[in-house]
Amino acid sequence: MMKRLVSIGEAAKAYGVTPLTLRRWHESGKLLPDLVTEGGRRRYDLSKLQPAAEGRPAQSDPRRTIAYARVSSHDQKPDLERQSQVLESYCAAQGWTYEIVTDLGSGMNYRKKGLKRLLDDIIEDRVGRLVITHQDRLLRFGAELVFAICQTKGVEIVILNQGEDTSFEEDLARDVLEIITVFSARLYGARSRKNAKLLDGMRKAAEADGA
Known part of the structure:
Protein backbone atom coordinates (compact mmCIF):
# COMPACT_ATOMS: atom_id res chain seq x y z
CA MET A 1 0.00 0.00 0.00
CA MET A 2 1.32 3.40 -0.99
CA LYS A 3 2.04 5.73 1.88
CA ARG A 4 -0.14 8.79 2.26
CA LEU A 5 1.43 11.21 4.68
CA VAL A 6 -0.93 13.56 6.48
CA SER A 7 -0.50 16.59 8.74
CA ILE A 8 -0.41 16.39 12.51
CA GLY A 9 -3.94 17.82 12.61
CA GLU A 10 -5.37 14.97 10.50
CA ALA A 11 -3.35 12.41 12.45
CA ALA A 12 -4.66 13.78 15.75
CA LYS A 13 -8.27 13.39 14.53
CA ALA A 14 -7.59 9.79 13.54
CA TYR A 15 -6.20 9.01 16.98
CA GLY A 16 -8.89 10.99 18.77
CA VAL A 17 -6.44 13.26 20.56
CA THR A 18 -5.17 16.84 20.19
CA PRO A 19 -2.16 17.84 18.05
CA LEU A 20 -0.44 18.89 21.26
CA THR A 21 -0.74 15.32 22.53
CA LEU A 22 0.91 13.98 19.37
CA ARG A 23 3.75 16.49 19.78
CA ARG A 24 4.21 15.36 23.37
CA TRP A 25 4.22 11.69 22.27
CA HIS A 26 6.88 12.53 19.69
CA GLU A 27 9.08 14.33 22.22
CA SER A 28 8.80 11.45 24.70
CA GLY A 29 9.42 8.80 22.02
CA LYS A 30 6.01 7.26 22.57
CA LEU A 31 4.90 7.75 18.96
CA LEU A 32 7.25 9.01 16.25
CA PRO A 33 6.04 10.65 13.02
CA ASP A 34 6.90 8.92 9.74
CA LEU A 35 8.53 12.09 8.43
CA VAL A 36 9.71 15.43 9.75
CA THR A 37 10.16 18.02 7.01
CA GLU A 38 13.06 20.44 6.78
CA GLY A 39 10.73 23.06 8.21
CA GLY A 40 10.07 20.87 11.27
CA ARG A 41 6.55 19.79 10.29
CA ARG A 42 5.49 16.32 11.33
CA ARG A 43 3.89 13.94 8.82
CA TYR A 44 2.15 10.64 9.60
CA ASP A 45 1.36 7.62 7.44
CA LEU A 46 -2.43 7.57 7.00
CA SER A 47 -2.47 3.81 6.40
CA LYS A 48 -1.22 3.28 9.94
CA LEU A 49 -3.94 5.56 11.29
CA GLN A 50 -6.88 3.96 9.48
CA PRO A 51 -7.65 1.41 12.25
CA ALA A 52 -8.06 4.26 14.71
CA ALA A 53 -10.25 6.22 12.29
CA GLU A 54 -12.52 3.17 11.93
CA GLY A 55 -13.11 3.03 15.65
CA ARG A 56 -10.32 0.65 16.60
CA PRO A 57 -7.84 2.92 18.34
CA ALA A 58 -4.28 1.96 17.61
CA GLN A 59 -3.21 4.12 20.52
CA SER A 60 -5.36 6.32 22.75
CA ASP A 61 -4.62 9.06 25.23
CA PRO A 62 -4.31 7.27 28.60
CA ARG A 63 -5.10 10.43 30.56
CA ARG A 64 -8.38 10.76 32.45
CA THR A 65 -11.44 12.92 32.02
CA ILE A 66 -12.17 14.80 35.25
CA ALA A 67 -15.55 16.42 35.86
CA TYR A 68 -15.32 19.03 38.63
CA ALA A 69 -18.23 20.36 40.72
CA ARG A 70 -18.22 22.86 43.59
CA VAL A 71 -20.55 24.73 45.94
CA SER A 72 -19.69 27.27 48.64
CA LEU A 80 -23.66 19.98 44.32
CA GLU A 81 -25.62 16.80 43.64
CA ARG A 82 -27.36 18.48 40.70
CA GLN A 83 -24.02 19.57 39.21
CA SER A 84 -22.65 16.05 39.60
CA GLN A 85 -25.68 14.54 37.88
CA VAL A 86 -25.42 16.96 34.96
CA LEU A 87 -21.71 16.21 34.57
CA GLU A 88 -22.25 12.46 34.79
CA SER A 89 -25.02 12.53 32.18
CA TYR A 90 -22.96 14.60 29.77
CA CYS A 91 -19.76 12.55 30.10
CA ALA A 92 -21.66 9.27 29.79
CA ALA A 93 -23.44 10.54 26.67
CA GLN A 94 -20.03 11.29 25.09
CA GLY A 95 -18.84 7.78 25.88
CA TRP A 96 -16.00 9.05 28.04
CA THR A 97 -14.47 7.21 30.96
CA TYR A 98 -14.60 9.85 33.66
CA GLU A 99 -14.20 10.66 37.34
CA LEU A 118 -7.13 18.33 40.28
CA LEU A 119 -4.21 20.73 39.81
CA ASP A 120 -1.70 18.10 40.94
CA ASP A 121 -3.09 15.61 38.40
CA ILE A 122 -3.03 18.19 35.59
CA ILE A 123 0.56 19.15 36.33
CA GLU A 124 1.57 15.47 36.53
CA ASP A 125 -0.01 14.92 33.08
CA ARG A 126 -2.71 12.57 34.36
CA VAL A 127 -5.68 14.59 33.02
CA GLY A 128 -6.65 14.85 29.36
CA ARG A 129 -10.00 16.59 29.72
CA LEU A 130 -11.63 18.87 32.33
CA VAL A 131 -15.42 19.24 32.36
CA ILE A 132 -17.29 21.85 34.46
CA THR A 133 -20.83 23.25 34.40
CA HIS A 134 -19.78 26.93 34.70
CA GLN A 135 -16.42 28.68 34.83
CA ASP A 136 -17.21 30.03 38.32
CA ARG A 137 -17.58 26.49 39.64
CA LEU A 138 -13.81 26.14 39.27
CA LEU A 139 -12.74 29.42 40.89
CA ARG A 140 -14.34 32.82 41.39
CA PHE A 141 -11.11 34.58 40.41
CA GLY A 142 -8.15 32.85 38.81
CA ALA A 143 -9.93 30.30 36.62
CA GLU A 144 -8.06 31.75 33.62
CA LEU A 145 -4.77 30.79 35.26
CA VAL A 146 -5.94 27.19 35.62
CA PHE A 147 -7.10 27.24 31.99
CA ALA A 148 -3.65 28.49 30.93
CA ILE A 149 -2.05 25.56 32.76
CA CYS A 150 -4.48 23.22 31.01
CA GLN A 151 -3.54 24.66 27.63
CA THR A 152 0.15 24.19 28.36
CA LYS A 153 -0.44 20.57 29.39
CA GLY A 154 -2.73 19.82 26.43
CA VAL A 155 -5.86 19.40 28.57
CA GLU A 156 -9.17 19.90 26.76
CA ILE A 157 -11.60 22.17 28.66
CA VAL A 158 -15.35 21.62 28.34
CA ILE A 159 -17.69 24.20 29.93
CA LEU A 160 -21.28 23.01 29.62
CA ASN A 161 -22.97 26.36 30.24
CA GLN A 162 -21.34 29.56 29.03
CA GLY A 163 -24.22 31.67 30.37
CA GLU A 164 -24.68 33.16 33.81
CA ASP A 165 -24.56 30.81 36.76
CA THR A 166 -27.87 31.08 38.59
CA SER A 167 -26.11 30.79 41.96
CA PHE A 168 -23.57 33.53 41.15
CA GLU A 169 -25.00 36.26 43.41
CA GLU A 170 -25.53 33.91 46.34
CA ASP A 171 -22.03 32.49 46.09
CA LEU A 172 -20.48 35.92 45.68
CA ALA A 173 -22.24 37.12 48.85
CA ARG A 174 -20.83 34.12 50.73
CA ASP A 175 -17.34 34.86 49.41
CA VAL A 176 -17.61 38.49 50.52
CA LEU A 177 -18.71 37.34 53.98
CA GLU A 178 -15.68 35.08 54.15
CA ILE A 179 -13.39 38.02 53.36
CA ILE A 180 -15.13 40.13 56.00
CA THR A 181 -14.69 37.34 58.55
CA VAL A 182 -10.94 37.20 57.91
CA PHE A 183 -10.57 40.96 58.27
CA SER A 184 -12.82 40.92 61.32
CA ALA A 185 -10.45 38.62 63.14
CA ARG A 186 -7.60 41.04 62.49
CA LEU A 187 -9.40 44.30 63.10
CA TYR A 188 -11.34 43.16 66.16
CA GLY A 189 -8.00 42.17 67.62
CA ALA A 190 -7.11 45.87 67.53
CA ARG A 191 -10.23 46.53 69.65
CA SER A 192 -11.31 49.35 67.41
CA ARG A 193 -14.99 50.26 67.88
CA LYS A 194 -14.91 52.15 64.61
CA ASN A 195 -13.62 49.13 62.71
CA ALA A 196 -16.10 46.84 64.42
CA LYS A 197 -19.01 49.09 63.46
CA LEU A 198 -17.80 49.27 59.86
CA LEU A 199 -17.47 45.51 59.58
CA ASP A 200 -20.90 44.92 61.08
CA GLY A 201 -22.37 47.21 58.44
CA MET A 202 -20.53 45.42 55.63
CA ARG A 203 -21.65 42.04 56.91
CA LYS A 204 -25.29 43.05 57.10
CA ALA A 205 -25.13 44.47 53.57
CA ALA A 206 -23.61 41.25 52.20
CA GLU A 207 -26.21 39.12 53.98
CA ALA A 208 -28.99 41.30 52.57
CA ASP A 209 -27.64 40.91 49.00
CA GLY A 210 -27.44 37.15 49.40
CA ALA A 211 -30.96 36.82 50.81
Whole structure:
Protein backbone atom coordinates (compact mmCIF):
# COMPACT_ATOMS: atom_id res chain seq x y z
CA MET A 1 0.00 0.00 0.00
CA MET A 2 1.32 3.40 -0.99
CA LYS A 3 2.04 5.73 1.88
CA ARG A 4 -0.14 8.79 2.26
CA LEU A 5 1.43 11.21 4.68
CA VAL A 6 -0.93 13.56 6.48
CA SER A 7 -0.50 16.59 8.74
CA ILE A 8 -0.41 16.39 12.51
CA GLY A 9 -3.94 17.82 12.61
CA GLU A 10 -5.37 14.97 10.50
CA ALA A 11 -3.35 12.41 12.45
CA ALA A 12 -4.66 13.78 15.75
CA LYS A 13 -8.27 13.39 14.53
CA ALA A 14 -7.59 9.79 13.54
CA TYR A 15 -6.20 9.01 16.98
CA GLY A 16 -8.89 10.99 18.77
CA VAL A 17 -6.44 13.26 20.56
CA THR A 18 -5.17 16.84 20.19
CA PRO A 19 -2.16 17.84 18.05
CA LEU A 20 -0.44 18.89 21.26
CA THR A 21 -0.74 15.32 22.53
CA LEU A 22 0.91 13.98 19.37
CA ARG A 23 3.75 16.49 19.78
CA ARG A 24 4.21 15.36 23.37
CA TRP A 25 4.22 11.69 22.27
CA HIS A 26 6.88 12.53 19.69
CA GLU A 27 9.08 14.33 22.22
CA SER A 28 8.80 11.45 24.70
CA GLY A 29 9.42 8.80 22.02
CA LYS A 30 6.01 7.26 22.57
CA LEU A 31 4.90 7.75 18.96
CA LEU A 32 7.25 9.01 16.25
CA PRO A 33 6.04 10.65 13.02
CA ASP A 34 6.90 8.92 9.74
CA LEU A 35 8.53 12.09 8.43
CA VAL A 36 9.71 15.43 9.75
CA THR A 37 10.16 18.02 7.01
CA GLU A 38 13.06 20.44 6.78
CA GLY A 39 10.73 23.06 8.21
CA GLY A 40 10.07 20.87 11.27
CA ARG A 41 6.55 19.79 10.29
CA ARG A 42 5.49 16.32 11.33
CA ARG A 43 3.89 13.94 8.82
CA TYR A 44 2.15 10.64 9.60
CA ASP A 45 1.36 7.62 7.44
CA LEU A 46 -2.43 7.57 7.00
CA SER A 47 -2.47 3.81 6.40
CA LYS A 48 -1.22 3.28 9.94
CA LEU A 49 -3.94 5.56 11.29
CA GLN A 50 -6.88 3.96 9.48
CA PRO A 51 -7.65 1.41 12.25
CA ALA A 52 -8.06 4.26 14.71
CA ALA A 53 -10.25 6.22 12.29
CA GLU A 54 -12.52 3.17 11.93
CA GLY A 55 -13.11 3.03 15.65
CA ARG A 56 -10.32 0.65 16.60
CA PRO A 57 -7.84 2.92 18.34
CA ALA A 58 -4.28 1.96 17.61
CA GLN A 59 -3.21 4.12 20.52
CA SER A 60 -5.36 6.32 22.75
CA ASP A 61 -4.62 9.06 25.23
CA PRO A 62 -4.31 7.27 28.60
CA ARG A 63 -5.10 10.43 30.56
CA ARG A 64 -8.38 10.76 32.45
CA THR A 65 -11.44 12.92 32.02
CA ILE A 66 -12.17 14.80 35.25
CA ALA A 67 -15.55 16.42 35.86
CA TYR A 68 -15.32 19.03 38.63
CA ALA A 69 -18.23 20.36 40.72
CA ARG A 70 -18.22 22.86 43.59
CA VAL A 71 -20.55 24.73 45.94
CA SER A 72 -19.69 27.27 48.64
CA SER A 73 -21.47 25.89 51.72
CA HIS A 74 -23.12 22.84 53.27
CA ASP A 75 -26.64 24.12 52.68
CA GLN A 76 -25.92 24.07 48.93
CA LYS A 77 -25.34 20.32 48.84
CA PRO A 78 -28.48 19.74 46.70
CA ASP A 79 -26.89 21.97 44.06
CA LEU A 80 -23.66 19.98 44.32
CA GLU A 81 -25.62 16.80 43.64
CA ARG A 82 -27.36 18.48 40.70
CA GLN A 83 -24.02 19.57 39.21
CA SER A 84 -22.65 16.05 39.60
CA GLN A 85 -25.68 14.54 37.88
CA VAL A 86 -25.42 16.96 34.96
CA LEU A 87 -21.71 16.21 34.57
CA GLU A 88 -22.25 12.46 34.79
CA SER A 89 -25.02 12.53 32.18
CA TYR A 90 -22.96 14.60 29.77
CA CYS A 91 -19.76 12.55 30.10
CA ALA A 92 -21.66 9.27 29.79
CA ALA A 93 -23.44 10.54 26.67
CA GLN A 94 -20.03 11.29 25.09
CA GLY A 95 -18.84 7.78 25.88
CA TRP A 96 -16.00 9.05 28.04
CA THR A 97 -14.47 7.21 30.96
CA TYR A 98 -14.60 9.85 33.66
CA GLU A 99 -14.20 10.66 37.34
CA ILE A 100 -16.23 13.19 39.35
CA VAL A 101 -14.29 15.43 41.75
CA THR A 102 -16.35 17.59 44.13
CA ASP A 103 -15.51 20.42 46.50
CA LEU A 104 -17.33 22.29 49.23
CA GLY A 105 -15.84 25.71 49.82
CA SER A 106 -15.49 29.30 48.66
CA GLY A 107 -14.73 30.03 45.03
CA MET A 108 -11.85 32.19 46.25
CA ASN A 109 -10.24 29.42 48.27
CA TYR A 110 -7.30 27.87 46.38
CA ARG A 111 -6.65 25.30 49.10
CA LYS A 112 -9.72 23.11 48.62
CA LYS A 113 -8.90 19.41 48.66
CA GLY A 114 -10.55 18.58 45.35
CA LEU A 115 -9.05 21.56 43.51
CA LYS A 116 -5.56 20.79 44.84
CA ARG A 117 -5.88 17.20 43.70
CA LEU A 118 -7.13 18.33 40.28
CA LEU A 119 -4.21 20.73 39.81
CA ASP A 120 -1.70 18.10 40.94
CA ASP A 121 -3.09 15.61 38.40
CA ILE A 122 -3.03 18.19 35.59
CA ILE A 123 0.56 19.15 36.33
CA GLU A 124 1.57 15.47 36.53
CA ASP A 125 -0.01 14.92 33.08
CA ARG A 126 -2.71 12.57 34.36
CA VAL A 127 -5.68 14.59 33.02
CA GLY A 128 -6.65 14.85 29.36
CA ARG A 129 -10.00 16.59 29.72
CA LEU A 130 -11.63 18.87 32.33
CA VAL A 131 -15.42 19.24 32.36
CA ILE A 132 -17.29 21.85 34.46
CA THR A 133 -20.83 23.25 34.40
CA HIS A 134 -19.78 26.93 34.70
CA GLN A 135 -16.42 28.68 34.83
CA ASP A 136 -17.21 30.03 38.32
CA ARG A 137 -17.58 26.49 39.64
CA LEU A 138 -13.81 26.14 39.27
CA LEU A 139 -12.74 29.42 40.89
CA ARG A 140 -14.34 32.82 41.39
CA PHE A 141 -11.11 34.58 40.41
CA GLY A 142 -8.15 32.85 38.81
CA ALA A 143 -9.93 30.30 36.62
CA GLU A 144 -8.06 31.75 33.62
CA LEU A 145 -4.77 30.79 35.26
CA VAL A 146 -5.94 27.19 35.62
CA PHE A 147 -7.10 27.24 31.99
CA ALA A 148 -3.65 28.49 30.93
CA ILE A 149 -2.05 25.56 32.76
CA CYS A 150 -4.48 23.22 31.01
CA GLN A 151 -3.54 24.66 27.63
CA THR A 152 0.15 24.19 28.36
CA LYS A 153 -0.44 20.57 29.39
CA GLY A 154 -2.73 19.82 26.43
CA VAL A 155 -5.86 19.40 28.57
CA GLU A 156 -9.17 19.90 26.76
CA ILE A 157 -11.60 22.17 28.66
CA VAL A 158 -15.35 21.62 28.34
CA ILE A 159 -17.69 24.20 29.93
CA LEU A 160 -21.28 23.01 29.62
CA ASN A 161 -22.97 26.36 30.24
CA GLN A 162 -21.34 29.56 29.03
CA GLY A 163 -24.22 31.67 30.37
CA GLU A 164 -24.68 33.16 33.81
CA ASP A 165 -24.56 30.81 36.76
CA THR A 166 -27.87 31.08 38.59
CA SER A 167 -26.11 30.79 41.96
CA PHE A 168 -23.57 33.53 41.15
CA GLU A 169 -25.00 36.26 43.41
CA GLU A 170 -25.53 33.91 46.34
CA ASP A 171 -22.03 32.49 46.09
CA LEU A 172 -20.48 35.92 45.68
CA ALA A 173 -22.24 37.12 48.85
CA ARG A 174 -20.83 34.12 50.73
CA ASP A 175 -17.34 34.86 49.41
CA VAL A 176 -17.61 38.49 50.52
CA LEU A 177 -18.71 37.34 53.98
CA GLU A 178 -15.68 35.08 54.15
CA ILE A 179 -13.39 38.02 53.36
CA ILE A 180 -15.13 40.13 56.00
CA THR A 181 -14.69 37.34 58.55
CA VAL A 182 -10.94 37.20 57.91
CA PHE A 183 -10.57 40.96 58.27
CA SER A 184 -12.82 40.92 61.32
CA ALA A 185 -10.45 38.62 63.14
CA ARG A 186 -7.60 41.04 62.49
CA LEU A 187 -9.40 44.30 63.10
CA TYR A 188 -11.34 43.16 66.16
CA GLY A 189 -8.00 42.17 67.62
CA ALA A 190 -7.11 45.87 67.53
CA ARG A 191 -10.23 46.53 69.65
CA SER A 192 -11.31 49.35 67.41
CA ARG A 193 -14.99 50.26 67.88
CA LYS A 194 -14.91 52.15 64.61
CA ASN A 195 -13.62 49.13 62.71
CA ALA A 196 -16.10 46.84 64.42
CA LYS A 197 -19.01 49.09 63.46
CA LEU A 198 -17.80 49.27 59.86
CA LEU A 199 -17.47 45.51 59.58
CA ASP A 200 -20.90 44.92 61.08
CA GLY A 201 -22.37 47.21 58.44
CA MET A 202 -20.53 45.42 55.63
CA ARG A 203 -21.65 42.04 56.91
CA LYS A 204 -25.29 43.05 57.10
CA ALA A 205 -25.13 44.47 53.57
CA ALA A 206 -23.61 41.25 52.20
CA GLU A 207 -26.21 39.12 53.98
CA ALA A 208 -28.99 41.30 52.57
CA ASP A 209 -27.64 40.91 49.00
CA GLY A 210 -27.44 37.15 49.40
CA ALA A 211 -30.96 36.82 50.81
